[in-house]
Amino acid sequence: MRFEYRVKKWRTYIPIVEVLGDYRRGYLQRDLVAGLIVGLITVPQAMAYAFLAGLPAQTGLYACLVPMLIYTIFGSSRHLVVGPVAVAALMVAATIGQATERFGYPPTEIALILSLQVGLILWLLRLSQMGGLVNLLSHPVIGGFINAAAILIIFSQIPGLTGMPSKSGNPLDQAAWYLTHLTAVHWLPIVMGIASLAVIWFCQKHLVRQLRRMGVRLGFGHPISRIGPIAVLALSALAVWAGDLHVRFGLETVGYVPQGLPTLTVPKFDLRLWGSLLGSSAILAVVVYVESYSIASGFATREQSRINSHQELIALGASNIGAAFFGAYPVAGSFSRSSVNYDAGARTPISSVVSSLVVVLVLLLLTPLFAYLPAPALAAIVVLSVVNLLDFRGIGRHWRIYREDAITSVITMLTVLIAGVETGLLTGVGLSIAFFVRSSSRPEVTVLGRMGTSEHFRSVRRYDVRTVPHAACVRVDENIYFANANQIENKLLKAVHRRPGTSHLLLVCSAVNRIDVSGLEMLFRLNRALDRLGVKLSLAEVKASVMEQLDATNLKTVLTGKVYFTTDQGMRELEADAPDRPQQEGLPLI
């Protein structure tokens, strides 16, 4: 028994064991096909994102080997494809740019340190049970961030697409600069870039339809629509080779890529450099985790399975540590490749193993051809893969549901664009917390009445309910805490002032989940203030946890009224306790 328990416990940390144990024959063919397709898509993306990150092409390909395989072992998702992704590449590029300038290390070294730090931070989040912290990145913040990242990435590809020199700065400055320097556009890159964009776009949007028209039996969304990038690479490399374009016109190409597999790399330790990278790594780790987890959950929901958030932290951490030791750069779950993997029918992570083999073959056999791969084709691949990430309609939708979320999203986007990823994300998180605190500090206090003769009480504003003049029944629609205690007190006192003749106030606490010291002191104060006005304060529907808090004080002893179990019980008793005549001040009650 004890042994079995241990086996079970051990297996939960290595999900691949269970996958292989349950592996059925029919899975293999599907995993093979999906793996091959994803592998073919991976190669151009990996190189393009490596360029985006400011790193040599091979680092992108290396990121599809060890990190991807580690995830297949430890990951709890059956469809997530981990490897180089555009958004992380953008963040790596920004960090590398600053760090090489200040510390003089080569970009590849810094990428290794970043990967290691990201991996360790993810593990630390798991160990300290703080994974929940990433929930602070709300959907609007992530949405705004992704929009901004997509815009930044598109701008970063303009030099590749046009042959113009690259220009740093925020997108507005860049746009102005590019527009005023249109003469710097070279004809060859721009022709090739536009052609590449057209081919990929055609494959994505029209290829399947065309093939169906031609009688080929294909479902819509067939993985063949993703063939564009690899076709573009093949065609453009052929053109460069045939026309000797890189020699005759100086067209930028990938150039020399070392043949063979990555060797062991050990990230350098330099305390000052590590310290200065830590902030970026923390943000990067959070983005890696949030993005990967939300993609994985999406597929899990479709498959009626579930993602283990703790296991994901372990798996993504291990993948990134693997990236650090095998010459890659920070990796995350890729939305586009995971979608292709899922659509192509992958059943298990074995498909990712197949994709890795494709990359291995490319590294062993095809690297000499990379000397002919032109930069505009890679830039086109990046641009079209991030255009799909842009989502501005979501902002309008958010506006109708919860205005603050739309504002948060737009401000996060603008801050990321103008002040950078870290400032932008922190601003977004700060803003969403501020909005949350603000709205909970403007509490609703609802006067209730009885629905007919039922036991139910509802708002007097929205329903036709019965009330009695001497007993007010009021519900507080918020946790009572420091940011709203004063307002709740004021609103309750106003409610009583507006109803002369009130002798009982019943506070319905069904929506109060917590109360803090400021809130409790307010209740004491309210009790005293109402007592002076000749009004007795009672409570109803106090939750057990709140009751424990009240019991830690002597509120129940000093309370002028009682604590009732239900609103109905309370109001029944208070309704019966009507004063014999209207209260008159100053006159003796003979």
Next chain:
Amino acid sequence: MRFEYRVKKWRTYIPIVEVLGDYRRGYLQRDLVAGLIVGLITVPQAMAYAFLAGLPAQTGLYACLVPMLIYTIFGSSRHLVVGPVAVAALMVAATIGQATERFGYPPTEIALILSLQVGLILWLLRLSQMGGLVNLLSHPVIGGFINAAAILIIFSQIPGLTGMPSKSGNPLDQAAWYLTHLTAVHWLPIVMGIASLAVIWFCQKHLVRQLRRMGVRLGFGHPISRIGPIAVLALSALAVWAGDLHVRFGLETVGYVPQGLPTLTVPKFDLRLWGSLLGSSAILAVVVYVESYSIASGFATREQSRINSHQELIALGASNIGAAFFGAYPVAGSFSRSSVNYDAGARTPISSVVSSLVVVLVLLLLTPLFAYLPAPALAAIVVLSVVNLLDFRGIGRHWRIYREDAITSVITMLTVLIAGVETGLLTGVGLSIAFFVRSSSRPEVTVLGRMGTSEHFRSVRRYDVRTVPHAACVRVDENIYFANANQIENKLLKAVHRRPGTSHLLLVCSAVNRIDVSGLEMLFRLNRALDRLGVKLSLAEVKASVMEQLDATNLKTVLTGKVYFTTDQGMRELEADAPDRPQQEGLPLI
């Protein structure tokens, strides 16, 4: 009619008009007595706090003239005495110390600018309707801050009490320094300081009892117990004069104070200085407002009257602007003097006018005597007035009610002591918001059952309730928003997984006051995920405001179950919808 309306509106901004309109003859005597007593207490306090702030004695006295009178005109409290206070003086001292060093302006100039900025910030808070922001300073934060301020003030008086040179730094460093330099203690200041402390302490604690034993008819808490400071000043000045102590032993005294009333002073404008003071002014303004408002509310509650928080912002703003133009420094409501004012029977702010007249007389007639007032006596007055502010028992009380509040209070106190007032207050506010977000991001999800045959549903854990196997009834005890949407989803899915055979999930939303986009997306996801598990999702007791948010989406159309008005209605219908036999997967239901 229109005219009357205007008059009414105009009068609400100048509460003194109403006070004078309702003034009764009997009030005058009480206001006169209270005003005289407060005036006598004010004089030594005003000078002592001016020294604490690093300013000449007369600025403290000037702060009891124009600022105090302005508050009597605009303030909505009948008992609050506005003027120099210890905590504000401490903050002013810290700011002045930094600013004189950097900008070379004399302390008095900087005090004027601080006063003007504090006044303008208070007015700005009123204009922008942002007065509610100060609620972010929760009781535990204020408590921790006051404790720390009291400790800092006591340490700042050690040089005055002992004749040792003053030492800056945090209290630990100071304590270490003073203890290792005990030889620097002078006999005369320390004898005089201890004697002063003893006299004030005796008056505070034992004078009334002794007088009663001697047959004098006095109530406990009679204002005569506050006579200590003025007695100490008189006696010690007499001793200095008689023994020529300031000449023979170099005893520090107040020295020269210009005779007569303050003249118009115009704060200097220097953009860099103003900019660098702005942060301190903002914090100071918040402290001034929070302290004054809470003192005023305390008395208002006892008197069954109410404080208008908007009017307080106007009045305190005007007082501080008055301070800026009449040679004073930032003022606030004084707890000790307001208490004496109230206990001495003051009925209206006219008592403060009387107190001001006392100060005027002192300024016109008694300033030559100040050359004999010794520093140890003033230090003793400061120490005993802030010792009463220390409250460590509150921390233990908070611990039992709401642990996070106790932690916030202690950390605020320590941060103020070590890193200064501004860092400390910001840390405290940040911490209380963080704790609030953290606790709301760990939502309770309570499984409910029917109480007997009633219409009421309660937790299955705490009560003996009836449940049905196929319909789960679950209450979410928190607003559904970005920080907890994932956890709520997980907990609900787990709850369903734990109950095989569930075909209905009724979500009771009585404690959900708000929902944001992340929360709504979670509901869509949950609906889909449950659908795949063969579980229908229904909602009950959705508040009207939340319903409006749901209506902005198509949730109601895609929801697999229904939206019920009450839990009882919902469960009645779902209980009846029991499956004929236990669901079996894979077998046809013939």
